[in-house]
Amino acid sequence: MSLHRALSCSGLKALTAGCLLGSVALSTPHALATPDGGPVVTTPAEPPPHPRPHGTLLSFSVSDEAQAKADTLSIHFAARAEGSSPIIAQQHLNQLVSNAMSILKDQPDIKSTAESYAVGQDYAPHDKRSWVARQALVLSSQNRDSLLALAEKLQKLGLSIEDMQWSLNPEVRAKLEQQARLGALKKLRQQAEEDAAALGQTLLGLERVHIGSQGMDDLAPPPHMGPMLMMAEARSAATPPPESTAEMQTVRVTVSAQARLAQAQDPASP
Template sequence: MRLRDAAFALAFLAAPAAVAHADTMLELSAAGAVEAKPDELRAALTASAAAANAAAAQSQVNDAVTRALAAAKTAPAVTASTDAYSVWHETDPKDVWRASQGVALRSKDGGALLGLVGTLQAQGLAVNDLGWQLTTEARDAAYAQAMAKAIAALEVRGRVVARLLHLTFIGFQRMSVGEDGGSARPMPMMRMMATAAPSGPPNAQADSQTVTATVSGTARLITGE
């Protein structure tokens, strides 16, 4: 028994030691971006009136909005809705009642919407905002592409850092995706002052927007083979 135990001990000591793998955890982040063209034109207009009493001012605004909605029905590609309604009394510099109501328009057919806006301007409505924006569907599609780019860039970064440190990149222990850094904010819209009725409809150029996504993760790097 003693000889066998001694032989076993010698064999164990002579066996090569197992290669130890020491983990290194590294926090990394990366971003991806894509250019997306806005696909919906939106306009905000206001019908306003002033009169000696509230009833008269409201009646004028009601008639103006009714005419505007009737005109919008002739443009099937345009979706129209009413916005905030306000009535207030002024005494300086003169006694007058004022009323106003907003009309919101949106359409993927820019020509149809701009033509309608021109018609409503001729009816006396003032254009407050006009501009192209990304719809939710277009924003989500662009964000998915940006996120895919960010994830790919994060993996490349992990492999590069591992190589520089003479380690081996295994994968990510944890990963998180940041919020949209570009399309979540609406595109700045062209603001227009109320003026005399223009001779034609306004113009609106659809410029590309940058949609970005950020990702971060904990990369696992090891030594040894």
């Protein structure tokens, strides 16, 4: 036998022995040597990962709603004043708003908010220009009759009504949202069981339950009323008092989820 062939046989034997030792090392538990030279402690191999849940995933959503009669009336007013200059227009507007606020200060059950304020030029026929100042004023109250009576006074003062809307006060709306949410959650379980039965399967449980945004939808949209006093010349004319009737309000909540189903004969089924 030549020297080259002898070396080749020795290398093959060493490679074979190394592979066997490597396979044994991979299959044996991890060994930890103690610092004092005591017995070797072995740790068991990590268990295999838990299998993923089986079954069919069904995604669906349900909604429920609750209703109540609107109890809060909001009226949007517009105050408008003209002048030959921006300063004069603003002075007239500020006086008009001040007169309105003096009426409101004796009305504790009416909430008032002064909003946007703007000054600009108005163009009339024959290239006639004038400065106009405008400001929005919002009044809201649960006392309908008192608010409508006050609105009549503000109209006579020179303010015009831009819009009237009914809504729910926060406490009532929160109760309706809770009622609609609980109703939707009860429907969620019932719907999942009915869908599972229709598919010939059994409900294992609900996953990824999500409660949608809780909003309020009106059965009828609030009426949008055009300005009841638009022109300055009409301010002195007799104007009938405003009227508004409360509408029913609807609060709707939507809940979505994933239902995990399994065949009825599946041993994992409840």
